[in-house]
Amino acid sequence: MLERWLxxxxxxxxxxxxxxxxxxxxxxxxxxxxxxxxxxxxxxxxEFTFNFIGFDFLQPLPGDGMYYYYGLMGLFGVFVMLGFKYRFSVIAYGLMWTCVYLMQKSSYNNHYYLLMLLLGIMACLPAHRYLSLDVKFNPKLKKISMPRWVYIIIIAQLWIVYTYASIAKIYPDWLDASMAAQLMAARKDYWLVGDFLQQNWVHWSIAYVGILFDGLIIPALLFKPTRKMAFFISIFFHLFNSFIFHIGIFPYMSLAFTLFFFPAETVRNIFLKGKELYSGNEIIKPKTYKPIVALFGLYFVIQIALPLRHWIIKDDVLWTEEGHRLSWRMMLRSKGGRISFKVIDKKTGLEQSFNYRKMLSRKQQRVVATKPDVIWQFCQRIKEDFAKKGKEVAIYVNCRIKVNDSDFHTLIDPKVDMASASWDYFWHNEWILPSPLHNEKRKPPYAPEGLQ
Known part of the structure; x- marks a missing residue:
């Protein structure tokens, strides 16, 4: 029965x-x-990038290599658009994008992760079977239909992303609109709308519209009576995000996904007027359907489980960052940090401060001052550099961070030699000091005029 439906x-x-x-x-x-x-x-x-731990071999190409790398990626994107060597092109782009994604964390963005997943999904879909150069060169490929599981996979992936994004916003600094206020304060100089974005009611609207939109948009698009209204709300929501937050292609990708919620006849009439509308009732089941169903079932189990992992890791993810990535925790907090490194020669006992700024870009300096995994990676880098000079060193870190509008607190245990510390990939790292966020006396709730 399941396979007939799929x-x-x-x-x-x-x-x-x-x-x-x-x-x-x-x-x-x-x-x-x-x-x-x-x-x-x-x-x-x-001098280097902070790659995902375990992928140290992924570093930028020398010279102008990365410009050629991205130029080639863009060419594969054109091939995907035209449906030329589609499968090869989307896989090639996906592999190249994944390498860059794993290569650096200074500009980490959940949307980059989503694009990596979508490239993998698109490589499995028969998206080149009509209006493509592949069909022009090989007419036998032409199809006007596809299996229903294509819709199911795309909608399920979107539902996971939006649902977890909504749930993640249900925490005090978002619910009292203080996080929205901080986000908008950084945009006070925007032309035309800068002053408007500083109004209290705007902050409260952003906070709660964000929760409701992420939590309800997929059901609203699936439900025919609310579909059109949800579509027009989506247009406003995503264009607002594009203009205010400058988050690249994601808002437009999200709008493109709404194609899958409207009747095929509507999509055909607007975009593909010359195409025949499929009205058959075929069920074409491949011989390998059971492994395919099992593979996608495992994929979605992982997608559902990954965003939950921070709940079983000790302490607060806002503080430790453990379980933050790959979890659809989007624009939830701001962090600031102050950090210094003390290096001690184990043989001579000589102490010296280490000027980390000479090795890192400004963007990397901000990340290394607030992210425990990046701090650990940088300490290993310092250790290796001294080892090349024949010196064995201990490294101690003085790092104080603030989360959102909290006070500064010490993040890394200053008594731990970070050169000798290990990194736990799956559980809590004990050299991260306990979070003070729950114990800190909260400031008066942020409230709009008339609601104090």
Missing amino acids: YKRVDNSALIVFRAIFGFLITAEAWGAIATGWIKHTLLEG
Whole structure:
């Protein structure tokens, strides 16, 4: 029964149009990184990048190599858009994007992670079976239908992303709108809307509209009576985010996903007027359907489990960052930090401070002052540099951070030799001091005029 439901053929208009938009957007993402200076500021400034732990071999190419790298990625994006060598092109872009994603954490963004997942999903979908160069060169590939599981996978992935994003916002600094106020304070100089964004009612609206939109948008798009209203709300919500937060292609990708919620006939009539509408009732089940169902089942179990892991890791994820990544915790907090490193020669006992700024870009300096895993990585780097000089050293860190509008507190145990400390990939690292956030006396709730 399950396989009949999954493999029933449905019209593929939404997938074909989405492929073209998706290809355009990933092209813009790659070539935009060149045009905006993102590559320079994120990958080339500083002596090295803070890769995901365990992927130390992933470092930027020398010279202008990364510009050529992103140029090639953009070309693969064009091929995806045109449906040319589709499977190869989307896999190639996906592998190159994954390497860059794992290469650096200074510009970590949940949307980068989402794009990595989407590239993997798109590689599995028959998105080149109509209106593509692949079909032009090989007409036998042409199809006007696809299995129903295509819709299910895309909608399920979106539901996971939005639901966890909504749940993550349910914590004190978001619920009292103070986090929204901080986000908007950084945008007070925006042309035309800067002063408007500083109004109290705007902060409260952002806080609660954010929770409700993320939590309800997928059900609202699935439910026919609310679909059109949800679509127009989505347009406003995502364009607002694009203008205010400058988060790249994600708002437009999100709008493109709404194609999968509207009837195929509507999508066909707007975008593919010359295409025949599939109206059959076929069920085409591949011989390997059981492994395919098992594979995607495992994938979604992992996707559901990953954002929950911080609940079983000791202490507060806002403080430790353990379990923060890969969890759809978007724009939830701001952090500031002050850090210094003391290096002691184990043989001579000579102490010296280490000037970390000479090795790191400004962006990296901000990250190394607040993220425990990056601090640990940097200490290992310092240790290796001294080892090359024939010196064995101990490294002690004095790091104080503030989360949102809290006071500064010590993050790393100053008595622990970080050169000898180990990194626990899955559980809590005891050299991170206990979070003071729950014990700190909260400031009076942020409230709009008339609600104090």
